[in-house]
Amino acid sequence: MPGTRTHVESGFPPSPKAPARLAEARCARGGGSRPWRALILVLLAASVSTIAASAPRPQSPAPRIIEITAERFEFWPSEVTVMEGEAVVIRLRSDDTLHGFRVLGAGTNVIVPKRGKGSVTATLTGLKPGRYTFECSRLCGAGHNFMRGVLVVRAADGSTP
Amino acid sequence: MTPLPFKTHKTLKTAPALLLAAVCIALFPPTAAAQDPQTADTGFPSTGPLSGYMDFHYNKADGEDGILDFHRFVLLVSHSFSSKIRFVGELELEHAFVEGLEEAGELELEQAYVDFLLSRWLNVRAGMLLMPVGIINERHEPPVFNGVERPFVDTVIVPTTWFDAGAGIHGLLGRGFRYRAFVAAPLNALEFDAEEGIRGGRQKGSQANVRNIAYTGRVEYLGVRGLTLGASVWTGESAFAVPRLDTSVTVGEFDARYRRDRLELRGQFAHVEIGDAAALNDSLGRFVGVSPNIAEALRGFYGEAAYRVWNRGAPRDLVAFLRYENFDTQFRMPQGFLPLKEFDRDAFVTGVTYYADPDVAVKADYIYLRNQSGLLANRHLVNVGLGWWF
Numbered sequence: 001m002p003g004t005r006t007h008v009e010s011g012f013p014p015s016p017k018a019p020a021r022l023a024e025a026r027c028a029r030g031g032g033s034r035p036w037r038a039l040i041l042v043l044l045a046a047s048v049s050t051i052a053a054s055a056p057r058p059q060s061p062a063p064r065i066i067e068i069t070a071e072r073f074e075f076w077p078s079e080v081t082v083m084e085g086e087a088v089v090i091r092l093r094s095d096d097t098l099h100g101f102r103v104l105g106a107g108t109n110v111i112v113p114k115r116g117k118g119s120v121t122a123t124l125t126g127l128k129p130g131r132y133t134f135e136c137s138r139l140c141g142a143g144h145n146f147m148r149g150v151l152v153v154r155a156a157d158g159s160t161p
Numbered sequence: 162m163t164p165l166p167f168k169t170h171k172t173l174k175t176a177p178a179l180l181l182a183a184v185c186i187a188l189f190p191p192t193a194a195a196q197d198p199q200t201a202d203t204g205f206p207s208t209g210p211l212s213g214y215m216d217f218h219y220n221k222a223d224g225e226d227g228i229l230d231f232h233r234f235v236l237l238v239s240h241s242f243s244s245k246i247r248f249v250g251e252l253e254l255e256h257a258f259v260e261g262l263e264e265a266g267e268l269e270l271e272q273a274y275v276d277f278l279l280s281r282w283l284n285v286r287a288g289m290l291l292m293p294v295g296i297i298n299e300r301h302e303p304p305v306f307n308g309v310e311r312p313f314v315d316t317v318i319v320p321t322t323w324f325d326a327g328a329g330i331h332g333l334l335g336r337g338f339r340y341r342a343f344v345a346a347p348l349n350a351l352e353f354d355a356e357e358g359i360r361g362g363r364q365k366g367s368q369a370n371v372r373n374i375a376y377t378g379r380v381e382y383l384g385v386r387g388l389t390l391g392a393s394v395w396t397g398e399s400a401f402a403v404p405r406l407d408t409s410v411t412v413g414e415f416d417a418r419y420r421r422d423r424l425e426l427r428g429q430f431a432h433v434e435i436g437d438a439a440a441l442n443d444s445l446g447r448f449v450g451v452s453p454n455i456a457e458a459l460r461g462f463y464g465e466a467a468y469r470v471w472n473r474g475a476p477r478d479l480v481a482f483l484r485y486e487n488f489d490t491q492f493r494m495p496q497g498f499l500p501l502k503e504f505d506r507d508a509f510v511t512g513v514t515y516y517a518d519p520d521v522a523v524k525a526d527y528i529y530l531r532n533q534s535g536l537l538a539n540r541h542l543v544n545v546g547l548g549w550w551f
Binding site: 074079096097104115116133141143144146150 | 237286331336337341387518520
């Protein structure tokens with residue numbers, strides 16, 4: 001009887017008369033313990049599912065975060081290398097005015113807030129191996145068109161087309 | 162003083178060929194696929210927002226009345242015909258007012274060029290160009306530099322804003338290096354003088370005489386965080402109005418900027434060589450009756466330290482700075498000419514820049530300006546300014 005086993009396994013010293021007492025108790029309640037049993041089962045199931053959900057499971061690696069600073073009229077670093085298939089988040093902040101960050105050929109174009117106004121992130125996924133030019137996409141002064149850099153995506157074997 | 166080891170170009174047959182090659186490359190650019198994996202980018206053509214910067218000053222020299230001057234009102238426009246062909250223009254009104262035949266203000270087309278962005282390492286630019294010399298000439302928006310007025314060295318040794326019509330190439334070299342190399346209209350040596358050196362000689366792309374061509378280039382290194390190193394050269398035969406003269410002018414310059422945390426350091430050295438200055442003085446003396454006393458060499462340098470004393474982000478953003486400048490437009494005279502020592506000057510500049518916004522700078526400074534004449538008094542100047550970029 002599961003309930004009894006549970007009770008015993010829980011460490012209470014069994015008495016030779018215990019089964020009889022339990023049977024008496026069940027008779028006295030007229031079988032009214034079933035809802036409690038159902039409740040216990042539900043709680044047990046919930047506990048098991050919670051434990052299962054919190055157990056470690058295989059996950060994709062966290063994206064690599066690359067910090068880039070924009071300033072008239074340069075990015076630093078102006079050359080960034082990532083691996084093909086690598087999940088990359090580029091976090092940009094400005095040391096002066098509004099800038100833009102556009103990766104040609106990658107569909108990425110974000111506005112970098114002014115100095116002290118926070119940062120912006122751009123997620124890069126699915127880029128094929130190659131060299132991608134990134135540039136400021138918001139007119140930021142006389143040298144705006146000089147503000148460029150290169151994103152190198154290496155193939156899995158380490159080569160760069 | 163040893164002359165700078167810059168070669169003076171007298172044979173200019175290569176210049177038109179270079180221009181022609183630049184235009185051809187621009188008109189028939191290689192396909193994108195041949196250079197990198199870029200695909201067609203969306204969002205082109207596009208016209209950028211109207212941008213610009215303004216400068217409003219109060220200047221007071223000891224013993225003189227104060228001056229209020231809306232120094233610069235500059236508008237920038239840009240248009241991208243495609244991801245590879247782009248236009249940038251900069252129109253400047255100086256001193257708020259322009260009247261014909263009077264020295265009041267100036268309306269200047271400081272930049273108006275088309276960039277043909279062919280690859281990272283080779284791009285072609287043509288039109289009205291900024292000469293890539295020094296820190297300030299290409300970085301002259303008011304919030305970018307300390308001091309109400311631009312440094313003296315960047316005024317009388319490197320004649321900012323220095324622009325002219327021309328064409329050339331620019332790009333990234335890798336490992337943190339980038340370059341630009343342009344050909345442009347030369348200076349007009351007939352407009353040189355003792356006090357401001359070559360500044361008056363800028364043709365400014367206004368029906369500029371190109372019997373001779375000037376060559377200019379700059380290399381920058383950006384490979385270390387916070388550090389920018391630059392070296393520039395400009396050279397050109399500048400006496401086209403007097404063919405018998407050989408007035409080659411060469412400007413050599415190097416500069417450095419370094420920023421770490423709250424500290425920013427910057428320094429610049431510039432040297433100008435003017436060939437055949439004696440003959441130039443003689444010729445100009447015959448024109449106007451008095452020799453302009455133009456030097457063979459001009460030299461200037463400065464060092465600046467700035468510290469962000471309030472660093473909580475605008476509007477809690479305050480920078481204090483100290484700058485020393487030494488500039489001499491009579492640094493070395495041709496034989497038979499004596500230097501005018503009042504043009505051998507140095508300046509101590511100190512002040513603050515308060516950023517109400519990262520693009521709005523309220524500036525105040527004090528300048529002690531000395532000269533070596535022994536006759537003319539040194540000067541004390543106080544300046545207050547408001548400059549902004551949008």
